[in-house]
Ligand SMILES: [Zn+2]
């Protein structure tokens with residue numbers, strides 16, 4: 001008689017994945033691309049750090065300086 005596979009293994013995998021999410025506060029600058037107008041610039045898109053949710057970074061960009069859309073992508 002063999003026992004069926006235990007689903008607990010899956011849960012453990014998920015826990016490990018969550019721990020791998022690292023602090024993004026100190027990440028470097030990226031090329032930022034606006035999906036609306038195609039504007040590109042160098043910097044960081046404003047994002048909430050999973051470890052420091054209340055931290056706000058003044059230099060981070062949350063909308064396109066040209067068209068004001070928030071469809072920005074770090075590339
Ligand atoms: Zn952080």
Ligand SMILES: [Zn+2]
Pocket residue numbers: 034035036037038039064065066067068069
């Ligand atoms: Zn734009």
